[in-house]
Amino acid sequence: MANRSIFAPKEDIPRGLYILLGLSSVAIIFGLWCVLTYGGLTPPDFLAPPHLVAEAAIKRIANGNLLDNTEASLTVILLGFLFASILSVPLGILMGSFKAVEAVIEPITGFMRYIPVSALIPLLILWIGIGVEQKVMVIFLGTFFQQLILISDVSARVSKDLIDCSYTLGANRRQVVTRVLLPACMPGVMDNLRVTMGWAWTYLVVAELVAANSGLGYMILNAMRGLFTDVILLGVFTIGILGLITDQIFKFLRRRLLPWSAEF
């Protein structure tokens, strides 16, 4: 019974305790926030107190501003992420399993993955302007090369025995790719799409840094100029909540679409 302790590594703990611990960490942060603001330790233009953030939320939900900005950001993120995924999934799977494709793509990805997207923004503005295309492109570049590398790794790790076995069952090369390699990659692809979706959210502010007139990133940057920390926090919370929702959607889809794969 020694291992029933919460201090035993890799042992399960009761579900209620798990939830309680989760809630308490949120409560501690919230409590700290209240102490700092209502306790007068920080001025409101340094850190807005909770009720001001709530008021800002109510006001901006009522006048539609928050929804408009959210919609603008979602459009950018979803388009950028979609284009990146449509290209990176097939290309990554090929790259991980065909040495020739790897040889062609590897030098480019190896180089590009270390370039911060923000370093490319001046060029992007020069080439495609300051419209929504530019922002979509930032998300695209930020996620595509990372996805490519992660997915090619998934593909490379598909067991060789599984491929060999398909040949001995009579599959030809094309069938090995379509009927074995592709489905075998799916759980890994889904997991990495979920992870890179999170990264896409982190690029949002970068994408809306320049010449934006809407979007959550724009809202945050704009609020900074007037030291409206309540609006900044509102933007941050909105991004966090939307990120959490997309994460849950991916988790749900994986369980629904790939019921056969082991839990992660």
Added chain:
Amino acid sequence: MSLLEIRDVSVRFTPKKKPLVLALDDVSLTVPDNTFSVIVGPSGCGKSTLLRLVAGLQPATSGTMRLDGQPIEGPSAERGMVFQSYTLFPWLSVRENVMFGPSLKGMSKAEAGAIADELIEAVGLTTFAGSYPKELSGGMRQRVALARALANNPQILLMDEPFGALDSQTRQLMQELLLTIWQTHRKTVLFITHDIDEAIFLGDIVHVMTARPGRINKSLDVNIPRPRGIESLTSEPFMMLKRQVLSLMHEESVQASRLG
């Protein structure tokens, strides 16, 4: 008549910055029709390489291999294989896994399903037909792998230590099940193992391999009546053969460990 003929087959390869390795050296072997042939040898003797050659998954450096007179040039559904690692397709149910080969041949769903149902029953997994591989134990997975290989009705069944990852009780049950199925389907089987008991219990002929370079050292007929059961494991002829194989293998292992 002999179904599979392996003549003077060698495999050489040069690992990076290391001297040339002779994995198989002039191996010749014939596998007669409808017999259960077993190759037993110490680990690293090249027995798995030999099986992969027959499966067409790897080319030989020299030598010829023929199945039913036809040279072996690549993998084919005529040479079904069961691997040591678990190779069920995790996204397919047990039934769909077994249907995989027949459906590749263009067989209708109904036909392929009928074949699958029969074989799944033969391996005793009817109640698991709709389950995914993740829900099965190791022994069950290998039973499905066997059914899946048999579904193609191959000319020869190649088995590469299929029970190597199982515990000894499950392994014994699997061996008995394999023999029962073999008795009814009467396939030509080429089975690889490093387990002497398994080799003698299953085989009509046991070929003992030497360590590097891999050669067939001796081929022994197993004259133990079938059907065989656990009592065969302690019978006099079994013991005699085991002693013989054991001493052959022991010399080999000693030599192998000296070679490093």
